[in-house]
Amino acid sequence: MEGSQNEDRQCWRCGAGVGTGLVCPGCEAPQPPPDGDLFAVLGLPRRLAVDGEDLERRYHAASRALHPDRHQTAEPHARQLSERASAALNRAYRTLRDPVARGRYWLELHGNPLHRENKEIPPALATDVFETQEKLEELRTKATPALHDEVRHVHDALVARLVGLEAELSRLYAGANGNGMVDELKRRLSEIAYLRTLLGDIEAALGEVSGAHSRH
Amino acid sequence: MERIVGIDLGTTNSLVAVLEDGGPRVLVDPETGAHLLPSAVAFLADGEMVVGARARELAPDHPFETILSVKRFMGLGFEHVSDDDRRRYRFAEGREGVVRFAVGGRAVTPPEVSAHILRELKRWAERALGGTVAKAVITVPAYFNDSQRQATKDAGRLAGLEVLRLVNEPTAAALAYGLDRADEGTVAVYDLGGGTFDVSILKLRGGIFEVLATNGDTRLGGDDLDGRLAEVVLAELPPELAAQPSVRARARAAAERAKRDLSAAERTEVVLDLPEVGRHARAPITRSDFERLIRDIVQRTVVPCRQALKDAGIDPRDIREVVAVGGSTRVPLVRRLMAEIFGRPPLVDIDPDEVVALGAGIQAGILSGGRRDMLLLDVVPLSLGIETMGGVFTRLIDRNTTIPASVKETFTTAVDGQTVVDVHVLQGERELAADNRSLARFKIPIAPMPAGVPRLEVTFLVDANGILSVAASDLRTGLERSVEVKPSYGLTEDEMERMLEESIDHAEDDVRERQLREARVETDVILGATRQSLVAHGRLLAAGERERIDAAVSALDAARAGEDYVAIRDAIESLSQTTEPFARRIMDESLQEALGNRRLEEL
Numbered sequence: 001m002e003g004s005q006n007e008d009r010q011c012w013r014c015g016a017g018v019g020t021g022l023v024c025p026g027c028e029a030p031q032p033p034p035d036g037d038l039f040a041v042l043g044l045p046r047r048l049a050v051d052g053e054d055l056e057r058r059y060h061a062a063s064r065a066l067h068p069d070r071h072q073t074a075e076p077h078a079r080q081l082s083e084r085a086s087a088a089l090n091r092a093y094r095t096l097r098d099p100v101a102r103g104r105y106w107l108e109l110h111g112n113p114l115h116r117e118n119k120e121i122p123p124a125l126a127t128d129v130f131e132t133q134e135k136l137e138e139l140r141t142k143a144t145p146a147l148h149d150e151v152r153h154v155h156d157a158l159v160a161r162l163v164g165l166e167a168e169l170s171r172l173y174a175g176a177n178g179n180g181m182v183d184e185l186k187r188r189l190s191e192i193a194y195l196r197t198l199l200g201d202i203e204a205a206l207g208e209v210s211g212a213h214s215r216h
Numbered sequence: 217m218e219r220i221v222g223i224d225l226g227t228t229n230s231l232v233a234v235l236e237d238g239g240p241r242v243l244v245d246p247e248t249g250a251h252l253l254p255s256a257v258a259f260l261a262d263g264e265m266v267v268g269a270r271a272r273e274l275a276p277d278h279p280f281e282t283i284l285s286v287k288r289f290m291g292l293g294f295e296h297v298s299d300d301d302r303r304r305y306r307f308a309e310g311r312e313g314v315v316r317f318a319v320g321g322r323a324v325t326p327p328e329v330s331a332h333i334l335r336e337l338k339r340w341a342e343r344a345l346g347g348t349v350a351k352a353v354i355t356v357p358a359y360f361n362d363s364q365r366q367a368t369k370d371a372g373r374l375a376g377l378e379v380l381r382l383v384n385e386p387t388a389a390a391l392a393y394g395l396d397r398a399d400e401g402t403v404a405v406y407d408l409g410g411g412t413f414d415v416s417i418l419k420l421r422g423g424i425f426e427v428l429a430t431n432g433d434t435r436l437g438g439d440d441l442d443g444r445l446a447e448v449v450l451a452e453l454p455p456e457l458a459a460q461p462s463v464r465a466r467a468r469a470a471a472e473r474a475k476r477d478l479s480a481a482e483r484t485e486v487v488l489d490l491p492e493v494g495r496h497a498r499a500p501i502t503r504s505d506f507e508r509l510i511r512d513i514v515q516r517t518v519v520p521c522r523q524a525l526k527d528a529g530i531d532p533r534d535i536r537e538v539v540a541v542g543g544s545t546r547v548p549l550v551r552r553l554m555a556e557i558f559g560r561p562p563l564v565d566i567d568p569d570e571v572v573a574l575g576a577g578i579q580a581g582i583l584s585g586g587r588r589d590m591l592l593l594d595v596v597p598l599s600l601g602i603e604t605m606g607g608v609f610t611r612l613i614d615r616n617t618t619i620p621a622s623v624k625e626t627f628t629t630a631v632d633g634q635t636v637v638d639v640h641v642l643q644g645e646r647e648l649a650a651d652n653r654s655l656a657r658f659k660i661p662i663a664p665m666p667a668g669v670p671r672l673e674v675t676f677l678v679d680a681n682g683i684l685s686v687a688a689s690d691l692r693t694g695l696e697r698s699v700e701v702k703p704s705y706g707l708t709e710d711e712m713e714r715m716l717e718e719s720i721d722h723a724e725d726d727v728r729e730r731q732l733r734e735a736r737v738e739t740d741v742i743l744g745a746t747r748q749s750l751v752a753h754g755r756l757l758a759a760g761e762r763e764r765i766d767a768a769v770s771a772l773d774a775a776r777a778g779e780d781y782v783a784i785r786d787a788i789e790s791l792s793q794t795t796e797p798f799a800r801r802i803m804d805e806s807l808q809e810a811l812g813n814r815r816l817e818e819l
Binding site: 069 | 380381421426582588591593617619621677679
């Protein structure tokens with residue numbers, strides 16, 4: 001999958017060498033997204049540790065060159081490529097900026113994907129999950145203000161827990177990056193994914209806006 | 217140079233702007249100098265069609281023939297039309313798919329109505345810029361779904377405009393504000409328009425405007441505030457009278473005026489004059505009464521704001537600035553609510569009625585290569601997905617994903633020899649397909665084979681306009697597959713072709729026809745005013761003046777009956793000249809009355 005053929009890519013319009021670039025250094029024509037992975041789209045090595053500031057800088061620079069707004073007056077083929085390549089760039093950024101999405105993607109690249117459908121409760125969370133679900137059930141049958149507060153309290157505690165888990169994940173990324181950590185990575189990612197879903201359920205039950213635990 | 221214009225196609229008013237060296241500028245009505253074109257189109261019984269301020273004036277007398285808020289119907293189907301809508305308009309019933317108004321004996325779709333508004337703005341722009349205008353950027357509510365966006369694009373095409381980009385209104389507003397500010401940071405845009413509400417959270421950095429999240433309600437706006445206030449004065453009338461469409465239309469107009477008053481004054485009156493039935497209703501109202509009446513409507517903007525903040529992962533404390541867009545943000549209650557949600561008072565230094573058009577003008581400049589320092593990165597407002605087994609909605613692209621966005625899915629067949637794969641695309645946030653908005657069905661042909669053997673790769677692409685397209689290829693043969701699109705609530709390609717042909721066939725007639733209609737409408741206005749003045753101020757007439765005026769009136773009447781708009785214009789001009797001294801005397805008299813005993817020279 002790693003694109004060795006990328007080195008001798010040539011611009012479809014002017015023939016200049018473009019390498020893994022998203023646009024031609026000579027005529028600025030958008031190029032087909034380079035072969036390889038989402039890390040390559042942003043010019044990064046395939047590593048779990050990513051510097052958020054650096055990632056954003058790369059994304060903005062690439063967007064400036066590639067976005068359809070920049071190629072509005074170009075020929076149809078260039079416009080089409082700009083759209084396709086921008087979509088690939090946006091997907092790369094969306095995946096890599098979120099540590100959890102990045103971890104999942106990394107596992108996928110290493111042929112060891114975390115199954116989305118896996119509904120098994122992570123053992124470390126079992127007690128919390130059962131208690132929370134009991135409380136939610138109670139809240140559904142009799143929504144007293146006291147119970148509401150109690151669920152609110154559980155919610156805040158779980159948010160703190162999520163923040164902790166995410167911090168641990170970053171530390172894990174900063175350390176070794178070998179295959180030996182696949183199991184640990186999987187365990188941590190399942191915990192975070194499960195916790196995010198659980199928080200979404202609580203927020204729905206509390207009648208609040210939801211869906212915010214996938215970005216930081 | 218070919219000019220690209222930016223158009224704000226609003227629920228209540230529409231505007232057109234361009235980017236010039238000194239910055240964006242709103243272009244005006246060449247006849248009246250007005251900045252705002254009321255988004256009103258009247259289809260009269262004799263085939264006359266009137267757009268803008270005159271159409272709005274006709275609304276009370278022609279409530280069913282005058283479409284006032286067509287934007288509320290863009291991209292909708294018959295089943296989305298509410299009972300309240302049915303009281304205000306007549307619809308051509310008995311068909312599925314896109315909604316159609318029954319006006320002047322015809323069935324007209326919302327994109328056709330909008331096209332009349334766009335054509336008028338195109339004319340303004342061409343007169344102001346002195347050349348043909350064929351390309352435009354048009355703004356849409358950020359929360360518009362795919363069908364509503366497509367309908368807007370269709371309207372542009374029908375008006376003879378190539379729509380280069382649809383820009384989200386709050387994003388355009390941010391662009392207008394960001395132009396003279398080198399600021400970096402996170403801003404919120406709160407846009408309460410005539411019929412739609414949007415909120416967007418953007419991150420500004422080095423000229424890049426990155427939308428982090430957007431939310432809204434496409435059926436919530438200033439119209440709803442007017443409706444509440446109109447009920448107050450309608451309650452003063454007998455129910456049979458209050459139910460009449462023309463009375464209701466007048467009450468809404470009166471309510472709108474009172475709403476404006478209450479933004480500055482503590483109290484006012486909703487005044488409804490019905491001379492033809494000899495009724496006169498007035499309802500005194502204070503600002504706090506008004507706030508009580510509308511509180512629940514305004515409150516409905518809170519949840520979308522909180523959801524957008526949460527989706528953006530932004531704490532309200534981190535919002536650097538809040539931008540107010542849309543005329544309804546002048547309502548003090550709305551401003552207080554904005555301050556409450558975002559923890560700071562909103563920025564209002566650009567006219568909230570013009571800020572979106574100015575932003576559209578800037579985006580037009582960006583597309584023509586005139587501004588390379590700025591770039592918008594916008595998002596898709598609602599999740600996109602397909603219907604899968606058991607009526608489940610499977611998300612393919614999550615809401616708030618940056619556009620362009622694409623995703624690939626592989627499909628196979630369920631039965632032996634199947635020759636077509638049917639993909640049902642929907643948009644929304646609900647779990648069941650039936651609870652989301654159906655966008656289109658895509659039929660993709662496939663070579664007959666045993667079930668499960670074919671491998672069809674389908675690419676869903678949301679372009680920079682937020683509009684979805686679908687491409688398919690057969691993974692076994694590598695061949696591209698054609699995709700037949702059946703929009704759920706849009707015009708099919710065939711219908712578009714037919715409407716375009718009609719509009720091209722009539723393009724030349726249209727210009728003459730429009731001039732003629734306008735001249736006739738103007739005739740009616742001036743004849744009405746003249747007759748009224750003769751009755752009210754007859755005693756101010758000089759000797760022989762009445763005869764001269766009567767002769768000019770008959771000449772104009774005769775010209776109006778003909779087909780020559782130049783002759784009508786000449787007759788209007790000659791009547792104006794004839795009545796000029798009379799009109800001056802009327803003015804002087806009313807001025808004297810107003811000034812009481814003071815002599816003119818004293819001023």
